[in-house]
Amino acid sequence: MGHAVVVGGSVGGLLAARALSDRFERVTVLDRDRFPEVAAARRGVPQSRQAHVLLAKGAAALGEMFPGFAAEMVTSGVPVGDAHADCRWYLDGYAMRQAPSSMQCYGVSRPLLEHLVRRRVRALPDVEIIDGAEVTGLLHDGPARGSRGRVLGVRVRQDGADREIEADLVVDAGGRGTRMPVWLRELGYGEVPSSTVRTGLVYTSRHYRYVPGGDDFAVVMAPYPGMPRAAVIVRQDGDRVVLLLAGMLGAEPPVDDAGVRAYAESMPGPEIRDFLRTAEPIDEPVRMRYPSSVRHHYERMPRRPAGFVAVGDALCSFNPIYGQGITVAALEARLLADEPGRYFERAARLLANPWSLATGSDLRFPEVKGQRRMVDRLLHGYLARFRVAAARDAALGAAFLRVSNMLAGPAHLLAPHIALRVLRGARRIPVSRGGNPPAEVDLSGSSRI
Template sequence: MAATARPAPTPEPTARKHAVVIGAGVAGLTAARALGDTCERVTVIERDTLPDAPAARRGVPQSRHLHVLLARGALALDELFPGFLDELTAAGASRADTQGDAHWYLDGHLVCRAPSGLIAYGASRPLVEHQIRARVAALPNVEIVGPAEVLGPVTTPDRGRVTGVRVRPRADGAEETVLDADLVVDASGRGSRAPAWLEELGHARPASTRVRADVVYVTRRFRRDPRLLDGRASAAFVPFPRLPRGGAVLAEEHDRFAVVLTGQFGEEPPTDHAGMLAYADSLPGPDIAEVLRAAEPLDAPVKMRYPAGVRHHYERLDRHLDGFLVTGDALCSFNPTYGQGMTAAAQQAIVLRGLLAEGADDLPRRFFRAASQAVDTPWLLAAGGDLRFPEAEGRRGPVDGLLDRYLTRYRAAASVDPVLGRTFLAVAHMVEPPARLMAPGHVLRVLRAAGRTGGAGGTGANRPRAPKAAP
């Protein structure tokens, strides 16, 4: 009898022995966590001298500003580091229902408060980063080194595959060395030189999409008095075309409030106390002004500018440099007032971990395709919010006007319908897809609520006022 033919065995995926991560921010640390499951050794290279305790650092200029860990980001970090949220809360972070324990002002309308089950965490960026770094540093096969600068990748003679990186310690007289690696992940942030490196190696630069946001924001911290805000943990004012001003107040560690004031397209928050108070008084609700009037300042105001959101389309490249990935803000950076950066970075790390578990072959093409899908939602939300402003520079689609008119009515309706409010916040926190806002039942709710709202400008105490001239 003839022997039964057996299928040829599937070759084992090529294992990665040593991975290098450029940057020890949230994106780099979460990527290192993902790599640690399948790589024999992971080295994270950081330009800064990393502090031993939570502290702002030069390499993360936004670290002194207000940060919030969105509900989806909280779940992602707890998936990467089981027990992380309990540790963060134990370190002093606030934990609150994003609809039940907060005020949200959309187009000047106060979202109807109700328990939502959407839990967000208030903590400074240094605390979040410190907690993540401690968990990554404890991994037996991960090493965080620096301060050192990565000068570029080293490749095979045909420039098709990465074999390491050129590194120079940030010390006087330090010499350049080569660190061998078969996988390099660039998580160096918005200043990433990856497009230039690829071009130098004969590869194409990725195309980029840019949306000018022209954001200026000022952050200051105050001692938290539980009597303020009626005990609520936060409040947020989202800018809109009639009032390109916004802000937020958020409870964080050390019993303090972080307050941020934002402006777009020529509106710029002042940094003196009287000016900040006048600016807060021009917002649709009293929350931020209440804190500024009554709370004790704990530090000096800090200002930052963010010109534009940028998305690099590595997924569109016809040819990839094998063994070279880009993640975090180096892949896609968003208007920071939407608070999506840490969440998007953690989601990309989860994508990377899943792909590595399937095998290392053709990793760049697979990763950039999957990472592109992961950033689609935050990019749609951030770019769509910015493009509501006529001054914003970016590509608009043929149905954007119709969609914007519907969402304007939706925001007003959310002030009287808690279900609409919950869905809007679930989308903003990246727990539900944006398409959920257009579900037939929600469209019907928006139409039914039309007679109970005051139009696209707020009613009564929620009506937005004309901006006051700050001193």
């Protein structure tokens, strides 16, 4: 095939370019930002300084596209941890039992990950990366009304001059702020159907100096109904530890030292509170607002033009506290490598599981606005017992992590052998919640929590 243009040069766009380089003679990546020569945060990626981690599935996908990528991360100073043995997980306030596993996670910062991927993509002979180039519109074969039409390229403004770039395929990797739905509406294709789950998430990240000797690669305290707060600490490259505090539904995390310590005191376990007693900050907190998760359903459009696809947050943006974005972008890129022609239908099937996982967790909160099914109440009840039982049964923790690392779909948690472990749990299991003395939980009836 001929020429593909990727609109957006962040991680999702770069991975798309790598995938398309196997099918197209030329691939051009356009981004309005100026790319740094080293690993550094940039204005066009506002979440650059926020906490990041690469899931096991994402690391595997990157390794397929860039052989030796995991080793390259480690050589660059990225710490590696066992997602089960080296990470402390608090689910619904209960500490999940730890155990060795084969699931590795990588504490790679967003600037370093993007830098390593961009360096690999720049080295491809058929890919050109052009920064400082803003895409302002689409080239199209004529009025869309009554016909499918086709995208023929993009309009670009660079150094004060406008020009046109023709392409056989245009990839929208413009992130949450993409203009593609607006451009398609202006061309006469109507609205792009979308799903939205509003959480009102606000989160902050701050980096601290890493002091060797700590046992944990990461500590994750997930939110749950009645506790719309989350806290995460994870080791990152550069001998740092990043602290993420998040709040939903109006529970905004503070940025002052006293407020941060008080926020940590309210969390289920003592680890983050204890960490902050001696931690040395090396930068200032950075706050972000994430009002809702949004999924664009291009596959449901009655008509859409040929010659374009969308990837990453431009297609579906998830609640960031679940850490799915980069992994999903890598899996979408693999779809492009196979066959772009039926991409949107195949991407919809790919997105079904991670979207269900993320929004299902958010919709447990009665205050969160979004579409609910009749079966959700029963499912949430079962999963509540699952989380309690995982405090004692490491096999349940492993099942949870396989799903959260996107190595298995959510249905894995309902498999007969998993359900049996939940239902056959000891009648009264002592588990710790909220840093308080162990609570007695009756798994055969209603949980007293």
